[in-house]
Amino acid sequence: MFLELRQLDIHYPGSPTPAVHGVSLNLRAGDIGVLIGPSGCGKTTLLRAVAGLEPVSGGKILLSSRVVSEAGHTEPAESRRIGMVFQDYALFPHMDVGRNVGFGLNHLPKAERQQRVAEVLELVGLGGADKRYPHELSGGQQQRVALARALAPKPDLLLLDEPFSNLDIDLRERLAHEVRNILKAAKATALLVTHDQLEAFAIGDVIGVMNEGQLHQWDDAYSLYHRPATRFVADFIGHGVFTPATLREVNGQIMVDTPVGTLSDVAECPLPCAFEGGQCDVLLRADDIVHDDHAPVKAEIIRKAFRGSEFLYTLRLASGELLMAHVPSHHDHKLGEWIGIRAEVDHVVTFNRACPVQNRELCQMPCSKAQACEHTDPQYQPVKFV
Numbered sequence: 001m002f003l004e005l006r007q008l009d010i011h012y013p014g015s016p017t018p019a020v021h022g023v024s025l026n027l028r029a030g031d032i033g034v035l036i037g038p039s040g041c042g043k044t045t046l047l048r049a050v051a052g053l054e055p056v057s058g059g060k061i062l063l064s065s066r067v068v069s070e071a072g073h074t075e076p077a078e079s080r081r082i083g084m085v086f087q088d089y090a091l092f093p094h095m096d097v098g099r100n101v102g103f104g105l106n107h108l109p110k111a112e113r114q115q116r117v118a119e120v121l122e123l124v125g126l127g128g129a130d131k132r133y134p135h136e137l138s139g140g141q142q143q144r145v146a147l148a149r150a151l152a153p154k155p156d157l158l159l160l161d162e163p164f165s166n167l168d169i170d171l172r173e174r175l176a177h178e179v180r181n182i183l184k185a186a187k188a189t190a191l192l193v194t195h196d197q198l199e200a201f202a203i204g205d206v207i208g209v210m211n212e213g214q215l216h217q218w219d220d221a222y223s224l225y226h227r228p229a230t231r232f233v234a235d236f237i238g239h240g241v242f243t244p245a246t247l248r249e250v251n252g253q254i255m256v257d258t259p260v261g262t263l264s265d266v267a268e269c270p271l272p273c274a275f276e277g278g279q280c281d282v283l284l285r286a287d288d289i290v291h292d293d294h295a296p297v298k299a300e301i302i303r304k305a306f307r308g309s310e311f312l313y314t315l316r317l318a319s320g321e322l323l324m325a326h327v328p329s330h331h332d333h334k335l336g337e338w339i340g341i342r343a344e345v346d347h348v349v350t351f352n353r354a355c356p357v358q359n360r361e362l363c364q365m366p367c368s369k370a371q372a373c374e375h376t377d378p379q380y381q382p383v384k385f386v
């Protein structure tokens, strides 16, 4: 394992809560890890600690099995062989591209330095641009120069903090794919921070979802989407809702009663006894709900968002339950219209029934494990109402 974080805690002086708490993860050499999560969840703090720019208050950071950070010990950034790319590129405006890229190579003889600069510029698709100045380049090109500069000294680990956030949305996704190819060609091990999940999916081999300083899941994109470990991950990744459901067993088969009908023959379904009275919440993704004019269940369109090839509809059932559905954009229904829907779910994701009180501070109910109430569960997240 190349990078290992073990039960990492980072506490800023004067702050009542840790910025990072109990985070453990492993990153293999040659893999690209991505940290995503809402603003303030601790992504940058974690990245800075890996760089050696932030001391840790508990746990350990290991690089190639060597402890580089633990409470009371922070190996300095310059001895960690780490390269960094920031969102603002931080290129020197008075230096041409060649000198910018060669900045960390002063220990090399001139000819070798020039060769390495040419090599990495070629790698990032800017071969022959060494005599140009940063102001003569587009934002995407400047970011590629920054990447070339970070890769030039052949760091053991590359850290990228929101590297695409200054770029417009189209360029961001294209550059994310390009950067992945560049990092793979350079056989680099990298850890990247972003708050954009499409970017994370485009670039990461393994993705970590953080919230309030904790790492909820460290997994590949498919598993995050299809097997979210916590309600927070289920809510943060993709579009969907949690809906109340009851599990029951009929002739050895598990049936899942939901407001949109009974699901049967679903994979990965727990036994009803996993929940008090078989009552749980089921995650219904927008792609689990299919528009079907002939379906007996009808729902009212209360919001719609055009996504090019499809609409993302927010729907309300007669019972008041909300659902989301991806519907091909030639089905352009009006707000307020009732459309037929059915659930097409091949595997179910279940969670303990959420507390009916949305605001934990207002909740007066005594918690009871038997009730599967999640008030006391640190992973508890309120049901999302859209």
Ligand SMILES: Nc1ncnc2c1ncn2[C@@H]1O[C@H](COP(=O)(O)OP(=O)(O)OP(=O)(O)O)[C@@H](O)[C@H]1O
Pocket: 012, 013, 015, 019, 037, 038, 039, 040, 041, 042, 043, 044, 045, 046, 195
């Ligand atoms: N130098 C600091 N001193 C005290 N608290 C800090 C400091 N830097 C960050 N924090 C706090 O630590 C928590 C995590 O911040 P961090 O910048 O790591 O989050 P983030 O996930 O990177 O957020 P963003 O996506 O907005 O950049 C936040 O509550 C933040 O206010």
